[in-house]
């Protein structure tokens with residue numbers, strides 16, 4: 167029963183193409199950053215940037231790559247996959263409305279940034295103030311994604327009414343988790359924008375810096391899981407599919423998704439461990455919850471590795487040679503596997519960031535930059551791109567023009583990211599600050615010599631990463647022009663051999679959302695109570 | 711269709727994960743609450759007008775031998791005082807305020823790392839390692855505007871014994 171998904175596919179083609187364009191733009195900024203912030207790197211003058219350009223680029227880099235791409239790519243990917251898995255259409259009107267809002271928002275925010283009047287970085291900490299279009303655009307982009315989420319939820323609920331007693335297919339299970347977490351994340355963002363940021367930027371209203379920061383990180387951490395969850399979904403869905411086996415434990419996969427729903431939000435204070443004005447006990451409480459939300463990632467690591475082992479053995483591998491028997495020559499598989507490996511290392515370093523005391527050594531150092539390029543940047547530049555290679559055939563009707571280059575792309579990234587991130591990790595352990603252009607020539611005692619060669623080496627890694635990103639963009643657009651071959655198939659096989667297992671408890675979304683809300687209240691009520699009962703300390707906004 | 715062998719492995723893995731997490735949680739609680747090693751947590755509201763009116767004086771004060779209180783005012787794009795001199799410091803209480811936006815206060819290579827939030831006096835204590843000496847960089851480690859890179863200061867630490875020798 168192949169339905170017709172013209173509206174969904176058009177939506178997906180537009181948002182996914184736009185994501186690749188954003189990767190190009192954001193990647194250029196990234197390259198400019200990494201070479202400019204390396205101390206004593208002699209650059210030809212046309213490559214050198216002023217602080218104003220640097221921080222404008224850095225704002226664009228964060229907003230385009232880490233906020234806009236995930237929103238556009240994930241909605242597009244879901245619009246492609248969910249209808250095919252469920253055999254149901256999404257409401258066309260909602261899709262069109264969502265597309266309109268998201269584009270209007272993205273264009274407003276991009277204009278605010280590229281005009282140079284919003285160099286507030288993607289964390290936009292008040293009372294630093296951007297142009298009003300920056301906040302309006304961001305809000306519109308997010309509200310547009312809510313319209314999409316509504317279409318998706320409605321489609322799922324309809325499917326459920328018609329399929330009582332059937333387990334939700336794992337791909338949709340993961341995507342639902344993604345969008346539930348997205349709603350958890352963006353409610354506090356919208357509150358912050360409406361209550362604090364828009365009044366501040368439009369009318370010069372005063373804001374409390376700590377309160378705004380707390381709302382921001384209430385959003386900022388679940389945002390991280392929004393980036394990640396579609397890739398976790400792809401690991402669970404595509405890796406067994408490509409290996410021709412079942413997931414090692416389908417139940418454990420679902421338990422992991424549920425844990426992401428309940429624990430990904432009440433942890434934002436782990437970004438505020440060195441903020442004055444938040445009590446030690448409340449910080450510690452959210453550190454505990456952070457350790458809880460680390461566990462579904464560890465479960466996933468185990469489950470996927472075990473699946474890979476089963477698959478490798480089924481393909482004739484032995485006790486260790488199953489590792490060699492993976493389809494390493496397939497660009498889609500290679501991309502998903504590289505993301506899995508790199509994310510594994512990056513995720514482990516996250517436990518250090520969340521170390522209640524260890525955080526003092528790494529907070530706002532380049533260690534953090536190393537960490538999130540192994541996690542989110544790799545998810546975007548390798549994970550989303552791997553799936554996009556497959557979509558070139560099934561969604562765009564074109565195929566991959568240069569499959570060898572597409573295959574080289576994730577491996578090139580792997581080389582680059584290892585050099586980049588480990589250099590930035592080491593520099594960070596020596597205390598080198600992130601978000602700083604002129605680290606060497608800025609006065610005070612001389613900088614430690616460890617910062618110099620590590621950040622220079624980091625630039626080498628960054629150049630390799632940029633080359634990999636350029637390859638992805640090139641392969642994508644050249645394939646659109648010329649067409650090529652299909653490299654994998656994401657759409658479900660027409661005749662699934664077995665139905666999805668049905669576990670009533672794991673299909674009880676209402677229950678788990680309720681648990682999530684309770685945990686969020688437990689984690690955040692004390693913090694906000696402390697903040698408001700002490701009395702806010704609003705200050706006037708300051709333009710950049 | 712869960713495999714027998716699978717279930718045992720799963721169980722072992724879940725146990726390992728739980729044990730690691732419990733260990734980490736316990737050690738953080740021990741250092742935080744038994745040993746009192748916490749990041750900056752205390753804050754008292756103070757308005758920028760109050761600071762301007764002199765209700766918060768930047769400067770270094772030695773309360774008892776080796777016991778210091780250091781008041782820092784951060785603003786775009788400097789720290790006041792821009793030079794902190796400490797002799798044989800054993801316990802330094804930093805009190806940090808901002809006159810405009812969020813700044814950071816970090817001495818790379820030490821555990822001194824705090825956000826500086828406008829509207830609040832942040833208070834935290836540093837116990838420098840014994841025998842520490844030399845000039846250390848202080849930098850703002852939160853982006854605070856286009857001059858952020860240039861927002862630096864220095865802390866000069868000496869020990870009285872080496873002064874006598876010198």
Ligand code: HEM
Pocket residue numbers: 192193194196197199200203224225227228231232287288289535538539542543544546547599600601602603628629631632635
């Ligand atoms: C093309 C290769 C890339 C290079 C060379 C690169 C380089 C950098 C560098 C050097 C910084 C730190 C700048 C500073 O702290 O002063 C940075 C920050 C950042 N990057 Fe990348 N990056 C790349 C790709 C990506 C991708 C694909 C993503 C995410 C999806 C990403 C997300 C971020 C974020 C969120 C920040 C933090 C921005 C901030 O501090 O406000 N990067 N990048």
Ligand SMILES: [Cu+2]
Pocket residue numbers: 386387390433434436437
């Ligand atoms: Cu986080």
Ligand SMILES: [Cu+2]
Pocket residue numbers: 813814850851852853854855857858859861
């Ligand atoms: Cu600064």
